[in-house]
Amino acid sequence: MMDETSHFLFYMVLGTSLLALVVYGVFFVNQRERLRHLARQALLAAGVLQTLYILLRYLEAGYTPITSQHETIVFFAWSVTWAYLSFRWRYTVKNFGLFITAFVCILLLIASISPRAINPLAPALQSLWLPVHAGIAVISYGFLALAFCGGIMYLLQEHELKSKRFGFFFTRLPSLDALDQLNSHCLAIGFVLLTLGIITGSIWARQAWGTYWHWDPKETWSLITWFLYAAQIHQRFSAGWRGKRAAVMAIIGFSSVLFTLWGVTFLLGGIHSYAQ
Numbered sequence: 001m002m003d004e005t006s007h008f009l010f011y012m013v014l015g016t017s018l019l020a021l022v023v024y025g026v027f028f029v030n031q032r033e034r035l036r037h038l039a040r041q042a043l044l045a046a047g048v049l050q051t052l053y054i055l056l057r058y059l060e061a062g063y064t065p066i067t068s069q070h071e072t073i074v075f076f077a078w079s080v081t082w083a084y085l086s087f088r089w090r091y092t093v094k095n096f097g098l099f100i101t102a103f104v105c106i107l108l109l110i111a112s113i114s115p116r117a118i119n120p121l122a123p124a125l126q127s128l129w130l131p132v133h134a135g136i137a138v139i140s141y142g143f144l145a146l147a148f149c150g151g152i153m154y155l156l157q158e159h160e161l162k163s164k165r166f167g168f169f170f171t172r173l174p175s176l177d178a179l180d181q182l183n184s185h186c187l188a189i190g191f192v193l194l195t196l197g198i199i200t201g202s203i204w205a206r207q208a209w210g211t212y213w214h215w216d217p218k219e220t221w222s223l224i225t226w227f228l229y230a231a232q233i234h235q236r237f238s239a240g241w242r243g244k245r246a247a248v249m250a251i252i253g254f255s256s257v258l259f260t261l262w263g264v265t266f267l268l269g270g271i272h273s274y275a276q
Contacts, residue, residue: 006060007116009053010074014108016046017077021105024098028172036097040088043101047085050078061118064131066138070114072261075135077107079142083186087146093182094174099149129204137197137222141257143190144229147183148254151247154179158244176243183246184236191229198222218264225256 020042027035054075057065065071084100153173160170174182201219205211232249235241241249 003060006053006056009049009056010112010116013046013049013053013074014105014112016042016049017101017105017108020046021098021101024095024101028095028098031172039097039101043081043097043104044085046104047078047081050074050081054078057118061121063121063126064135065118066130066134067121067125068115068117068119069265070111070116072134072138073107073111073114075138076141076145076261077104077111079139080104080107080145081142083139083142083146087182087186091182091185093150093178095172096150096153096174096182099153100146103145103149124209127204127207129200129207133197133200133204136193136200140190140193140197141261143186143193144250144254144257147186147190147250150179150182150186151250151254154183154244154247155251158247180242180246183250187229187233187236187246187250191233194226194229198226218260221256221260221264225253225260228253228256 020039023035023039023042027039054065057071057074066075080100081104084097088097154176156169157173157176157179160173161176173179201222205214228249232241232246232253235249236246
């Protein structure tokens with residue numbers, strides 16, 4: 001019975017998120033304020049349903065549901081959703097919700113075709129460090145995803161300005177300055193959380209295997225990703241890297257995040273792999 005409820009709840013999550021995307025899309029075209037409010041409410045509802053779904057999976061599995069591909073993708077979508085909602089609570093960036101909701105829907109569509117079976121937890125994962133390490137790491141990805149979407153919007157707006165067409169997208173995208181500030185804010189939070197994720201993972205590894213670092217493929221690529229973002233922060237605050245450079249670096253850094261999350265799992269394997 002609980003399994004059927006879980007399946008139904010997941011499709012409610014997916015349906016509500018797709019509804020938010022459609023309403024955001026219509027608002028992007030006609031710019032009626034009422035539609036933006038409805039879209040935001042739909043995304044908030046989707047975020048609440050995502051939370052309920054994760055809690056239900058926890059009750060079904062008996063452990064933090066962040067060990068399989070399906071669970072990790074859903075938790076990733078949850079992180080992006082709430083990272084955006086927390087950002088939107090303090091800042092307003094024109095039509096940012098459309099790009100974020102599109103990304104969340106892509107994640108949930110991937111989760112919908114991923115195996116949803118609940119498997120016994122491996123002995124090495126039976127630790128309180130699982131929700132701490134994995135949770136912090138994936139939440140960091142949520143804020144870095146915001147910087148990634150902002151980077152795409154920056155490049156689109158810059159193209160509009162350089163082409164001097166000032167057409168459909170120009171009037172609907174935020175200013176370059178607003179997008180650059182978004183990049184700085186989300187990058188700072190995401191980098192701090194990413195650092196904490198790596199530190200907690202090292203402590204957990206020391207307790208589980210007697211060493212802080214294995215040079216496992218996922219550990220190695222996590223470190224590469226960390227250096228990419230560390231370089232971006234260093235260049236931003238010491239060399240004044242802003243604007244297009246910062247946007248491109250946000251996209252490159254997030255590409256490394258996605259490879260760490262999926263590419264390593266399916267191409268390189270290792271002790272962190274959940275590929276079947």
